[in-house]
Amino acid sequence: MFKPAGVHTLIRQTHEDRVLRVLREHGALTRGEIASRVGLSRTTLSEITSVLLERGAIKIANTDADARAGRGRPAERLVLDPGAGQFMGVDFGHRRVRVAVSDAAHEIIASGAEFYGADSSWPERLDSCFRLIERIGAESDVHYGALQGIGIGFPGPHSPRMPKSTPLPGSQTFRPAGDLVYGSFLEKFGVPVIIDNNTRFAGLAEAIWGSxxxxxxxxxxxxxxxxxxxxxxxxxxxxxxxxxxxxxxxxxxxxxxxxxxxxxxxxxxxxxxxxxxxxxxxxxxxxxxxxxxxxxxxxxxxxxxxxxxxxxxxxxxxxxxxxxxxxxxxxxxxxxxxxxxxxxxxxxxxxxxxxxxxxxxxxxxxxxxAQLGDDDGALGAIAALFHQSPLLASYPETKHDESQQSPMQRSIS
Amino acid sequence: MFKPAGVHTLIRQTHEDRVLRVLREHGALTRGEIASRVGLSRTTLSEITSVLLERGAIKIANTDADARAGRGRPAERLVLDPGAGQFMGVDFGHRRVRVAVSDAAHEIIASGAEFYGADSSWPERLDSCFRLIERIGAESDVHYGALQGIGIGFPGPHSPRMPKSTPLPGSQTFRPAGDLVYGSFLEKFGVPVIIDNNTRFAGLAEAIWGSxxxxxxxxxxxxxxxxxxxxxxxxxxxxxxxxxxxxxxxxxxxxxxxxxxxxxxxxxxxxxxxxxxxxxxxxxxxxxxxxxxxxxxxxxxxxxxxxxxxxxxxxxxxxxxxxxxxxxxxxxxxxxxxxxxxxxxxxxxxxxxxxxxxxxxxxxxxxxxAQLGDDDGALGAIAALFHQSPLLASYPETKHDESQQSPMQRSIS
Structure with a gap:
């Protein structure tokens, strides 16, 4: 009577996490070395590494030709992409959008804000946001090549399971805008996008970085x-x-x-x-x-x-x-x-x-x-992405599964 | 800055869960068949099956000698112990103790209550409880051979991280009794024991079985x-x-x-x-x-x-x-x-x-x-044990790790 949801997805993610962790800890390894370290069969491991290679999270460093001195075909050695595991947090406020980007080590590698009029339209806000992302990327030499997910905060109640229009009385509803923004980010970056209330994200950021x-x-x-x-x-x-x-x-x-x-x-x-x-x-x-x-x-x-x-x-x-x-x-x-x-x-x-x-x-x-500044919402959005890893605390109500069916685009087009 | 706790334990438990699930779904399988179905290496799989065999969760059914008609050494085929995954819930109230036992399919296979005076001592209550466990086991032909965990509910606030004596003013503290009861159950059954507030357990039972x-x-x-x-x-x-x-x-x-x-x-x-x-x-x-x-x-x-x-x-x-x-x-x-x-x-x-x-x-x-009767606390204790599986919702604050270091005793001694 108690069925875990998405067990297969969870297990695949667990395997990916373990492979990435081993590469993070050990540097370049052959598939055989990885398989023995994480206890997976060669077949399962090969499936996982091809997905990770395709996604750009890892790359082929060299072969072990030197080490084995001519015995048999050299095996490829895999490494983490230097920028593997970039996570982007976006916080749309009434008068500004804020973006922060962290690397796989959870360090903030780019951030900034762009202001707009309180009455500007959502397409205008989106334009501001994408300009901002391009600008801070150029300033910090961050090319979003290993972006693994985007968290976006909005004002107002939010749940991916919520019906379209449920504002609090007297409030503007942000859900239709949320759908527009969600779709635009998904199309532009082709990575999982999660959306939630920005004050809630700020609370998560205070729990993780403020305490x-x-x-x-x-x-x-x-x-x-x-x-x-x-x-x-x-x-x-x-x-x-x-x-x-x-x-x-x-x-x-x-x-x-x-x-x-x-x-x-x-x-x-x-x-x-x-x-x-x-x-x-x-x-x-x-x-x-x-x-x-x-x-x-x-x-x-x-x-x-x-x-x-x-x-x-x-x-x-x-x-x-x-x-x-x-x-x-x-x-x-x-x-x-x-x-x-x-x-x-x-x-x-x-x-x-x-x-x-x-x-x-x-x-x-x-x-x-509160300890954090105006970037608390963007930081919390990043924290929420980290939470998606099944080995960390769970953050179940996301659009992750939907977005996995989308084409993979890894650079700003 | 965000370190998952007990990753290795979690991964081992995940593997165990997958092996048990495959056996539940497919019936008897050789180690090779299990390994290919769960995508683990033979070495890792063998480690896991020996732990599960030792614990009595699985057993050797027969060999595949018939199927392979003499080619090589026959491989053992493994099955779930018919009673694999028994979970016991115990609820100590002011005037009675209640016990319920579920099997691996989450069906209640034994239950009952034993009354005692409100002024009886904790050793007396424990005796009543152990008598009750023996009696309902005999009545239902349940021998606790595959007991995987015990959840025990008490009145009063409780957390495994709580210091010894923190009653609410005007309340009796149950923590010292909790330590006695915890130790007695651990010694008698040698399986993981978790303790929590019994009303909280009743709430969990209502969430799972009442809704x-x-x-x-x-x-x-x-x-x-x-x-x-x-x-x-x-x-x-x-x-x-x-x-x-x-x-x-x-x-x-x-x-x-x-x-x-x-x-x-x-x-x-x-x-x-x-x-x-x-x-x-x-x-x-x-x-x-x-x-x-x-x-x-x-x-x-x-x-x-x-x-x-x-x-x-x-x-x-x-x-x-x-x-x-x-x-x-x-x-x-x-x-x-x-x-x-x-x-x-x-x-x-x-x-x-x-x-x-x-x-x-x-x-x-x-x-x-509320839908459930007086056994709500005992049922909730069982539900809390199910929650320990990392693929189900987590229930992190338990004594699971401590108790794993204890000797394994699988029958009432």
Whole structure:
């Protein structure tokens, strides 16, 4: 009653991973040497190496003619392509696209951003993105010859299993654009493409690159125009059953509160989103309409603003605290420019979370500010690609299988 | 920066799984036939079959002497042990222990319960349990000859990584008992033993056996003396960073509410646990001290009791709704005898959850009553063992590696 999905694909990928790992560790090897090291039959091994050769992940270095001094036909020795295993992360925001590219060793080898108008069309954004990819490739001498996958982050809920148009009320839907972007990247690069929510990707990036040794259980919340988040549970990025996981902004805080765009009252977003914070300060007599205004008010410790910010931190802490009691994360990360400006939000949230949590020292998570910058979404998209390896934590809901049927194109055409 | 843990163990297990699967599908095969079917070298395959033979998972059926008619030495043909892959689930409750045993096809082949006094010692409980195992084995002609693992459920938070004594305030700690029980089972059976919270196991069982096709994202809450729960996220049972995941009873509902044993005020447990429900009815003038009292009050639709039960359902729905907004489960399951007796709790919880959720049809989970009976914890323990296979969803925090170093004993000594 418990059937693993795609066992054969998984096993093939496992074999490929092992072959690549052996080549990474040992350098050039003949097929026979590889087969004995990974414990595969020669037939299976040959199938795998031809796929890897065709894909450009490995190449023929030379033969072992010198070593065997004339006995029989020389065997070819295979090596990793020097740039084997490039992974590209793309983050489409409202006003810019960001791209980062990592090599097989998970080092970032190229990155950059390109800005566009908030009202620009998706074909325009795509053009900007492809120009950016070409530019940073030229600058960093990266030719995308060993690109193995592309992760793309968008605003809004997302799951590959989601039907076409399921925006939150009041939100723009990005799925049709997602389909366009997905198809364009697939056509241009011919490698697997995965798409997910960009805030969720940012949460994954914080779990992997923002937390020292890496966090297997992390709760990430970002205060911005809206409030989004991401959950990493048992090393997996959580999508939810239908792509809506991490929507902390719509957890109720105040049952008789302000009407939210979602239809409920008193959602966290009506208290702690950036527009809500500005509106609340303004309504209480301290007009604030920009981060500069807020920065100035914080600098002089305006008591009205401080009290608004404490309420924001408290509401945030109550929502995070409730979810943390249920999930027992090892780490809680709070992000968003407003939290960098107004530290009192973070301070109050920490205090409220501490009250809400189980009073057991072992259950207490580390609570910290987000560490990564504007490239967090792009980095998280790369991390999600790494997760596709079946030997790493799984990241099951991808379009990987679909895209494998597409033609292989390995350079920017 | 992203190192998979225990890759070699994982690969060995993957190979074992594939060999067992091929034998399950094809019946008796020679080593050569297995090797070609799974794509492994003869050397690797022989190593794997000797381990499986030693463990009793497979056995030698006959040779291929007939087929090859005298050409060369006959090759042995291997088959699955008829009872290969027995898995035992044990659930120690306050007043009884329950055991269920499944075969390799995941069918339950033996089960039963043994009662003990709530004040009996752990050595006494262990004796009861071992007697029970012997009795149901004899009744069902199950000799535990192919036992591959034992899952044991306890009340209270649990994680193999947890320090020794971390009870919730007001709770008994079960960890020292857990160590005793773990050691006793390991010594007696010599197979991998995993231990976890029994309510969490019940949640996993509901996800796998209570939901038709199986739920990959499920939120389970049980109202009892306390309130516990379990979360399945992306097919994984969630333990949390330190073993406290699923403690829905201590999510705050009413900031100015009743003092909870955990030190906070207005936790869900102060409103919706069975003792809290009885106390609330009694305080409002309808003395209730047993399920029979409650059943009688429900039968005559007592308005005071109904109003208490609606408050219970509402508090429950608010907690579940908040967590569900964050996690986007596909299924929500509410369990506990009190919910079976007082359906209005469930009705009100469903209504409140519907309000709390994102108003997007695609995000709406199925909400249902628990389907399984008192053996849910034992069944979930078995399910957790199945999860140990690397090709199924992972269940990483186990003592599997430790126990593999123990001597192999395959029958009750």
């Amino acid at each position: 020292g040794a890496g966090a297997r259980n992390l709760l990430y919340v970002r205060l911005s125009d809206g409030i989004g988040g991401g959950l990493v549970v048992g090393g997996q990025l959580v999508t939810g059953a239908s792509g809506f996981a991490g929507e902390f902004g719509h957890v109720s805080v105040s049952p008789n509160g302000i009407q939210c765009r979602c239809g409920k009252r008193g959602c966290l977003e009506t208290i702690a989103s950036v527009p809500a914070i500005f509106a609340s300060c303004t309504a209480k007599g301290v007009p604030i309409s920009s981060f500069d205004d807020l920065r100035a008010a914080v600098a002089k410790s305006d008591p009205i603003v401080t009290s608004v910010l404490r309420e924001v931190g408290d509401a945030l802490g109550r929502v995070i605290g409730s979810v943390a009691v249920a999930l027992n994360p090892g780490e809680i990360v709070i992000g968003g420019e407003v939290v960098q400006i107004a530290e009192v939000i973070f301070e109050q949230a920490v205090a409220t979370i501490a009250y809400e949590l189980l009073p057991v020292p072992e259950a207490a998570p580390r609570i910290r500010l | 038709g096709a199986g739920a990959r994202n499920l939120l389970y809450v049980r109202l009892s003396d306390g309130i516990g729960g379990g979360l399945v996220v992306g097919g994984q049972l969630v333990t949390g960073a330190s073993g406290f995941a699923g403690e829905f009873g201590h999510v705050s509902v009413s900031p100015n509410g009743i003092q909870c044993r955990c030190g906070k005020r207005g936790c869900l447990e102060t409103i919706a646990s069975v003792p809290a429900i009885f106390a609330s009815c009694t305080a409002k003038g309808v003395p209730i001290s047993s399920f029979d009292d409650l059943r009688a009050a429900v039968a005559k639709s007592d308005p005071i009791v109904t109003s208490v039960l609606r408050e219970v359902g509402d508090a429950l729905g608010r907690v579940i709704g908040s967590v569900a907004v964050a996690l986007n489960p596909g299924e929500i399951v509410i369990g506990g005898e009190v919910v079976q007796i007082a359906e209005v709790i469930f009705e009100q919880a469903v209504a409140t959850i519907a309000y709390e959720l994102l108003p997007v049809p695609e995000a709406a989970p199925r909400i249902r009553l």
